[in-house]
Amino acid sequence: MKRRLVMPLPALLLLPLLLLSPSGCSTPPDRPAAADRTSAPAASSGAPFTATDSGWIQLMTPMSEQAGRLLAMASTHESAPPVATWAAALAKEHRTELAQLRQLLGRMGLPDTNVHAGHDMPGMVTDADLDRARRLTGAEFDGFVRQEIRAHLEQSQRVSRSESHAGGGQEAKRLAADIADSRAVQLKKLSSLGR
Template identity: 35%
Template sequence: MIARVLLAGLLALGLAGCKDSASEPDASPAVTMATQFGGTDLAWIEINIAMDEELLPLLELVPERSGSSDVQALSAQVQAFTSAELSELRALHDQAGLPAVNPHKGMPMPGMVTPQEVTEASALTGKSFDKAILKAVQAHLEQSQNLAGSEDKSGVEPQTRSLALQVLRTREVALTTIKELS
Protein backbone atom coordinates (compact mmCIF):
# COMPACT_ATOMS: atom_id res chain seq x y z
CA MET A 1 0.00 0.00 0.00
CA ILE A 2 2.80 2.43 0.89
CA ALA A 3 4.50 1.64 -2.40
CA ARG A 4 1.35 2.44 -4.37
CA VAL A 5 0.93 5.74 -2.56
CA LEU A 6 4.60 6.48 -3.21
CA LEU A 7 4.23 5.60 -6.89
CA ALA A 8 1.09 7.75 -7.17
CA GLY A 9 2.93 10.70 -5.66
CA LEU A 10 5.94 10.14 -7.87
CA LEU A 11 3.63 9.79 -10.87
CA ALA A 12 2.11 13.19 -10.09
CA LEU A 13 5.54 14.77 -9.65
CA GLY A 14 6.88 13.07 -12.76
CA LEU A 15 3.98 14.22 -14.90
CA ALA A 16 4.25 17.75 -13.55
CA GLY A 17 7.95 17.72 -14.43
CA CYS A 18 7.25 16.46 -17.93
CA LYS A 19 4.65 19.20 -18.55
CA ASP A 20 7.04 21.91 -17.41
CA SER A 21 9.94 20.59 -19.48
CA ALA A 22 7.83 20.00 -22.58
CA SER A 23 6.42 23.54 -22.50
CA GLU A 24 9.87 25.15 -22.48
CA PRO A 25 10.94 26.23 -25.97
CA ASP A 26 14.63 25.42 -25.33
CA ALA A 27 14.06 21.84 -24.13
CA SER A 28 17.24 19.77 -24.36
CA PRO A 29 17.34 16.51 -26.37
CA ALA A 30 17.37 14.47 -23.13
CA VAL A 31 14.20 16.20 -21.92
CA THR A 32 12.55 15.75 -25.30
CA MET A 33 13.45 12.05 -25.25
CA ALA A 34 12.09 11.71 -21.72
CA THR A 35 8.57 12.60 -22.84
CA GLN A 36 8.07 9.04 -24.11
CA PHE A 37 8.35 7.89 -20.47
CA GLY A 38 5.42 8.39 -18.15
CA GLY A 39 5.71 9.30 -14.51
CA THR A 40 5.20 5.71 -13.40
CA ASP A 41 7.96 4.56 -15.75
CA LEU A 42 10.39 7.15 -14.39
CA ALA A 43 9.60 6.41 -10.75
CA TRP A 44 9.79 2.65 -11.34
CA ILE A 45 13.20 2.92 -12.96
CA GLU A 46 14.66 5.02 -10.14
CA ILE A 47 13.12 3.00 -7.31
CA ASN A 48 14.28 -0.30 -8.76
CA ILE A 49 17.82 0.93 -9.34
CA ALA A 50 17.98 2.01 -5.69
CA MET A 51 16.46 -1.23 -4.39
CA ASP A 52 18.66 -3.48 -6.52
CA GLU A 53 21.85 -1.58 -5.69
CA GLU A 54 21.12 -1.94 -1.97
CA LEU A 55 20.42 -5.69 -2.30
CA LEU A 56 23.71 -6.65 -3.96
CA PRO A 57 26.02 -6.05 -0.95
CA LEU A 58 23.83 -8.39 1.10
CA LEU A 59 24.00 -11.11 -1.55
CA GLU A 60 27.78 -10.76 -1.73
CA LEU A 61 27.97 -12.05 1.86
CA VAL A 62 26.30 -15.37 1.06
CA PRO A 63 29.20 -17.47 -0.29
CA GLU A 64 31.30 -16.99 2.86
CA ARG A 65 28.53 -16.99 5.48
CA SER A 66 25.81 -19.37 4.33
CA GLY A 67 25.66 -22.93 5.56
CA SER A 68 23.26 -24.05 2.86
CA SER A 69 23.99 -24.93 -0.74
CA ASP A 70 20.31 -24.21 -1.51
CA VAL A 71 20.56 -20.68 -0.08
CA GLN A 72 23.81 -20.18 -1.99
CA ALA A 73 22.16 -21.31 -5.23
CA LEU A 74 19.16 -19.03 -4.67
CA SER A 75 21.47 -16.12 -3.87
CA ALA A 76 23.48 -16.70 -7.04
CA GLN A 77 20.25 -16.81 -9.07
CA VAL A 78 18.94 -13.57 -7.51
CA GLN A 79 22.32 -11.88 -7.88
CA ALA A 80 22.47 -12.83 -11.58
CA PHE A 81 19.03 -11.55 -12.52
CA THR A 82 19.42 -8.45 -10.33
CA SER A 83 22.71 -7.53 -12.01
CA ALA A 84 21.22 -8.08 -15.46
CA GLU A 85 18.15 -6.00 -14.59
CA LEU A 86 20.34 -3.24 -13.17
CA SER A 87 22.13 -3.01 -16.49
CA GLU A 88 18.81 -2.60 -18.31
CA LEU A 89 17.46 -0.18 -15.69
CA ARG A 90 20.56 2.00 -16.00
CA ALA A 91 20.21 2.06 -19.78
CA LEU A 92 16.55 3.08 -19.42
CA HIS A 93 17.58 5.68 -16.83
CA ASP A 94 19.99 7.24 -19.33
CA GLN A 95 17.51 6.97 -22.20
CA ALA A 96 14.87 8.74 -20.07
CA GLY A 97 17.27 11.55 -19.23
CA LEU A 98 16.87 11.08 -15.48
CA PRO A 99 19.22 12.97 -13.16
CA ALA A 100 22.45 11.33 -12.00
CA VAL A 101 21.45 11.61 -8.32
CA ASN A 102 18.78 9.04 -7.48
CA PRO A 103 16.31 10.49 -4.94
CA HIS A 104 15.36 6.96 -3.85
CA LYS A 105 18.87 5.81 -2.91
CA GLY A 106 18.83 4.85 0.76
CA MET A 107 15.14 5.73 1.10
CA PRO A 108 13.54 3.59 3.78
CA MET A 109 10.74 1.63 2.15
CA PRO A 110 9.39 -1.90 2.24
CA GLY A 111 11.83 -4.35 0.72
CA MET A 112 14.77 -1.95 0.73
CA VAL A 113 17.86 -3.59 2.22
CA THR A 114 19.54 -1.13 4.56
CA PRO A 115 23.24 -0.79 5.33
CA GLN A 116 22.36 -1.77 8.91
CA GLU A 117 20.87 -5.06 7.67
CA VAL A 118 24.05 -5.77 5.72
CA THR A 119 26.16 -5.01 8.82
CA GLU A 120 23.99 -7.23 11.02
CA ALA A 121 24.06 -10.06 8.48
CA SER A 122 27.83 -9.84 8.21
CA ALA A 123 28.05 -10.79 11.90
CA LEU A 124 26.05 -14.01 11.33
CA THR A 125 26.95 -17.41 9.88
CA GLY A 126 25.22 -20.69 9.17
CA LYS A 127 21.52 -21.15 9.87
CA SER A 128 21.03 -17.75 11.55
CA PHE A 129 22.60 -16.05 8.52
CA ASP A 130 20.52 -18.11 6.09
CA LYS A 131 17.31 -17.23 7.94
CA ALA A 132 18.16 -13.50 7.88
CA ILE A 133 19.08 -13.62 4.20
CA LEU A 134 15.94 -15.46 3.17
CA LYS A 135 13.80 -12.98 5.09
CA ALA A 136 15.49 -9.92 3.53
CA VAL A 137 15.54 -11.35 0.01
CA GLN A 138 11.89 -12.37 0.27
CA ALA A 139 10.87 -8.86 1.39
CA HIS A 140 12.89 -7.36 -1.47
CA LEU A 141 11.44 -9.71 -4.08
CA GLU A 142 7.85 -9.23 -2.90
CA GLN A 143 8.16 -5.45 -3.00
CA SER A 144 9.89 -5.62 -6.36
CA GLN A 145 7.05 -7.79 -7.62
CA ASN A 146 4.44 -5.29 -6.33
CA LEU A 147 6.22 -2.39 -8.02
CA ALA A 148 6.56 -4.32 -11.29
CA GLY A 149 2.83 -5.04 -11.21
CA SER A 150 2.16 -1.30 -10.88
CA GLU A 151 4.51 -0.57 -13.78
CA ASP A 152 2.78 -3.21 -15.89
CA LYS A 153 -0.62 -1.63 -15.20
CA SER A 154 0.29 2.05 -15.38
CA GLY A 155 3.53 2.34 -17.32
CA VAL A 156 3.54 3.58 -20.90
CA GLU A 157 7.09 3.09 -22.17
CA PRO A 158 7.31 -0.31 -23.93
CA GLN A 159 10.88 -1.26 -22.91
CA THR A 160 10.18 -0.39 -19.30
CA ARG A 161 6.95 -2.38 -19.25
CA SER A 162 8.72 -5.32 -20.88
CA LEU A 163 11.37 -5.27 -18.15
CA ALA A 164 8.62 -5.13 -15.52
CA LEU A 165 7.07 -8.29 -16.99
CA GLN A 166 10.47 -9.96 -16.86
CA VAL A 167 10.80 -8.89 -13.21
CA LEU A 168 7.41 -10.44 -12.44
CA ARG A 169 8.55 -13.77 -13.91
CA THR A 170 11.92 -13.89 -12.15
CA ARG A 171 10.40 -12.91 -8.80
CA GLU A 172 7.75 -15.60 -9.00
CA VAL A 173 10.36 -18.32 -9.53
CA ALA A 174 12.65 -17.04 -6.77
CA LEU A 175 9.79 -16.57 -4.29
CA THR A 176 8.64 -20.13 -4.93
CA THR A 177 12.15 -21.33 -4.11
CA ILE A 178 12.22 -19.27 -0.90
CA LYS A 179 8.91 -20.79 0.22
CA GLU A 180 10.32 -24.26 -0.39
CA LEU A 181 13.42 -23.43 1.68
CA SER A 182 11.51 -21.90 4.59
Protein backbone atom coordinates in the same frame (compact mmCIF):
# COMPACT_ATOMS: atom_id res chain seq x y z
CA MET B 1 12.78 -7.82 13.84
CA LYS B 2 12.21 -4.58 11.99
CA ARG B 3 8.80 -3.88 10.54
CA ARG B 4 8.18 -2.14 7.27
CA LEU B 5 4.96 -0.95 5.80
CA VAL B 6 3.93 -2.70 2.62
CA MET B 7 3.27 -0.29 -0.24
CA PRO B 8 -0.10 -1.17 -1.81
CA LEU B 9 -0.44 -1.19 -5.60
CA PRO B 10 -2.21 2.20 -5.82
CA ALA B 11 0.64 3.76 -3.86
CA LEU B 12 2.93 3.45 -6.88
CA LEU B 13 0.63 5.83 -8.72
CA LEU B 14 1.30 8.38 -5.98
CA LEU B 15 5.05 7.74 -5.94
CA PRO B 16 5.91 10.57 -8.35
CA LEU B 17 4.01 12.97 -6.11
CA LEU B 18 5.86 11.68 -3.06
CA LEU B 19 9.16 12.15 -4.85
CA LEU B 20 8.33 15.83 -5.26
CA SER B 21 6.59 16.55 -1.96
CA PRO B 22 8.41 18.13 1.00
CA SER B 23 7.51 15.16 3.22
CA GLY B 24 8.64 12.54 0.69
CA CYS B 25 11.85 12.15 -1.25
CA SER B 26 12.79 15.48 -2.74
CA THR B 27 14.19 16.03 -6.20
CA PRO B 28 17.88 16.95 -6.02
CA PRO B 29 18.54 20.51 -7.25
CA ASP B 30 20.64 19.36 -10.23
CA ARG B 31 17.81 17.23 -11.63
CA PRO B 32 14.72 18.31 -13.54
CA ALA B 33 11.45 17.90 -11.69
CA ALA B 34 9.34 14.89 -12.64
CA ALA B 35 6.89 17.14 -14.44
CA ASP B 36 9.74 18.25 -16.73
CA ARG B 37 10.58 14.62 -17.54
CA THR B 38 7.08 13.44 -18.43
CA SER B 39 7.47 14.27 -22.10
CA ALA B 40 10.86 12.65 -22.67
CA PRO B 41 10.43 10.36 -25.68
CA ALA B 42 10.87 6.62 -25.38
CA ALA B 43 13.80 5.31 -27.39
CA SER B 44 11.93 2.74 -29.45
CA SER B 45 8.18 3.10 -29.08
CA GLY B 46 7.65 6.84 -29.53
CA ALA B 47 5.41 6.78 -26.44
CA PRO B 48 6.45 9.32 -23.79
CA PHE B 49 7.89 8.28 -20.46
CA THR B 50 5.79 9.51 -17.56
CA ALA B 51 6.46 10.53 -13.98
CA THR B 52 5.22 7.06 -12.97
CA ASP B 53 7.92 5.49 -15.17
CA SER B 54 10.55 7.75 -13.61
CA GLY B 55 9.38 7.03 -10.07
CA TRP B 56 9.38 3.28 -10.71
CA ILE B 57 12.86 3.09 -12.21
CA GLN B 58 14.34 5.41 -9.58
CA LEU B 59 12.98 3.04 -6.95
CA MET B 60 13.76 -0.26 -8.66
CA THR B 61 17.39 0.58 -9.46
CA PRO B 62 18.56 1.05 -5.85
CA MET B 63 16.29 -1.78 -4.67
CA SER B 64 17.98 -4.18 -7.08
CA GLU B 65 21.44 -2.82 -6.30
CA GLN B 66 21.06 -3.15 -2.53
CA ALA B 67 19.47 -6.61 -2.73
CA GLY B 68 22.31 -7.66 -5.01
CA ARG B 69 24.82 -6.63 -2.37
CA LEU B 70 23.14 -8.81 0.26
CA LEU B 71 22.88 -11.72 -2.18
CA ALA B 72 26.57 -11.41 -3.09
CA MET B 73 27.41 -11.55 0.60
CA ALA B 74 25.23 -14.64 1.08
CA SER B 75 26.73 -16.41 -1.93
CA THR B 76 30.19 -16.38 -0.34
CA HIS B 77 29.09 -16.71 3.29
CA GLU B 78 29.41 -19.92 5.27
CA SER B 79 25.72 -20.57 4.69
CA ALA B 80 23.92 -23.84 4.23
CA PRO B 81 24.82 -24.97 0.69
CA PRO B 82 21.27 -24.56 -0.69
CA VAL B 83 21.14 -20.94 0.56
CA ALA B 84 24.56 -20.04 -0.85
CA THR B 85 23.77 -21.64 -4.22
CA TRP B 86 20.37 -19.93 -4.41
CA ALA B 87 21.90 -16.56 -3.42
CA ALA B 88 24.63 -16.84 -6.09
CA ALA B 89 22.10 -17.58 -8.83
CA LEU B 90 19.78 -14.76 -7.74
CA ALA B 91 22.70 -12.33 -7.43
CA LYS B 92 23.57 -13.06 -11.07
CA GLU B 93 19.96 -12.40 -12.14
CA HIS B 94 19.99 -9.11 -10.22
CA ARG B 95 23.22 -8.02 -11.94
CA THR B 96 21.58 -8.59 -15.33
CA GLU B 97 18.44 -6.77 -14.21
CA LEU B 98 20.45 -3.88 -12.82
CA ALA B 99 22.26 -3.44 -16.13
CA GLN B 100 18.89 -3.25 -17.92
CA LEU B 101 17.54 -0.73 -15.40
CA ARG B 102 20.63 1.46 -15.75
CA GLN B 103 20.44 1.38 -19.55
CA LEU B 104 16.82 2.50 -19.37
CA LEU B 105 17.71 5.20 -16.83
CA GLY B 106 20.17 6.58 -19.37
CA ARG B 107 17.64 6.48 -22.20
CA MET B 108 15.17 8.31 -19.96
CA GLY B 109 17.76 11.01 -19.30
CA LEU B 110 17.93 10.26 -15.56
CA PRO B 111 21.20 10.08 -13.62
CA ASP B 112 22.23 6.82 -11.98
CA THR B 113 21.99 8.16 -8.44
CA ASN B 114 20.05 6.76 -5.49
CA VAL B 115 17.39 9.34 -4.67
CA HIS B 116 16.25 7.05 -1.84
CA ALA B 117 19.61 6.81 -0.06
CA GLY B 118 19.10 6.53 3.69
CA HIS B 119 15.37 5.80 3.43
CA ASP B 120 13.97 2.68 5.09
CA MET B 121 11.39 1.76 2.46
CA PRO B 122 9.44 -1.45 1.93
CA GLY B 123 11.58 -3.99 0.10
CA MET B 124 14.76 -1.91 0.30
CA VAL B 125 17.82 -3.63 1.79
CA THR B 126 19.44 -0.80 3.73
CA ASP B 127 23.07 -0.24 4.67
CA ALA B 128 22.01 -1.02 8.27
CA ASP B 129 20.67 -4.38 7.04
CA LEU B 130 24.00 -5.11 5.37
CA ASP B 131 25.86 -4.20 8.57
CA ARG B 132 23.59 -6.48 10.59
CA ALA B 133 24.09 -9.34 8.12
CA ARG B 134 27.86 -9.03 8.55
CA ARG B 135 27.46 -9.67 12.29
CA LEU B 136 25.26 -12.76 11.92
CA THR B 137 26.39 -16.34 11.47
CA GLY B 138 24.93 -19.73 10.67
CA ALA B 139 21.17 -20.21 10.69
CA GLU B 140 20.59 -16.64 11.92
CA PHE B 141 22.36 -15.25 8.87
CA ASP B 142 20.51 -17.55 6.49
CA GLY B 143 17.15 -16.68 8.05
CA PHE B 144 17.87 -12.97 7.90
CA VAL B 145 18.87 -13.14 4.24
CA ARG B 146 15.75 -15.10 3.33
CA GLN B 147 13.56 -12.63 5.25
CA GLU B 148 15.10 -9.54 3.64
CA ILE B 149 15.17 -10.96 0.12
CA ARG B 150 11.57 -12.17 0.42
CA ALA B 151 10.48 -8.62 1.36
CA HIS B 152 12.51 -7.26 -1.57
CA LEU B 153 11.09 -9.73 -4.08
CA GLU B 154 7.50 -9.23 -2.95
CA GLN B 155 7.65 -5.44 -2.96
CA SER B 156 9.57 -5.15 -6.22
CA GLN B 157 7.08 -7.54 -7.83
CA ARG B 158 4.22 -5.39 -6.52
CA VAL B 159 5.58 -2.06 -7.79
CA SER B 160 6.71 -3.56 -11.10
CA ARG B 161 3.30 -5.09 -11.73
CA SER B 162 1.75 -1.70 -11.02
CA GLU B 163 4.17 0.04 -13.40
CA SER B 164 3.40 -2.51 -16.12
CA HIS B 165 -0.27 -1.48 -15.91
CA ALA B 166 -0.05 2.23 -15.04
CA GLY B 167 3.19 3.37 -16.69
CA GLY B 168 3.35 5.34 -19.93
CA GLY B 169 6.55 4.41 -21.74
CA GLN B 170 6.27 1.02 -23.45
CA GLU B 171 9.93 0.16 -22.83
CA ALA B 172 9.55 0.79 -19.09
CA LYS B 173 6.28 -1.13 -18.97
CA ARG B 174 7.82 -4.13 -20.75
CA LEU B 175 10.81 -4.23 -18.42
CA ALA B 176 8.52 -3.90 -15.40
CA ALA B 177 6.36 -6.79 -16.64
CA ASP B 178 9.46 -8.94 -17.18
CA ILE B 179 10.71 -8.17 -13.67
CA ALA B 180 7.31 -8.89 -12.11
CA ASP B 181 7.18 -12.24 -13.91
CA SER B 182 10.71 -13.14 -12.86
CA ARG B 183 9.84 -12.30 -9.24
CA ALA B 184 7.14 -14.98 -9.24
CA VAL B 185 9.74 -17.58 -10.22
CA GLN B 186 12.29 -16.19 -7.74
CA LEU B 187 9.77 -16.27 -4.88
CA LYS B 188 8.92 -19.87 -5.68
CA LYS B 189 12.60 -20.83 -5.52
CA LEU B 190 12.95 -18.97 -2.22
CA SER B 191 9.94 -20.80 -0.78
CA SER B 192 11.59 -24.11 -1.63
CA LEU B 193 14.38 -23.22 0.83
CA GLY B 194 11.95 -23.06 3.74
CA ARG B 195 11.78 -20.28 6.32
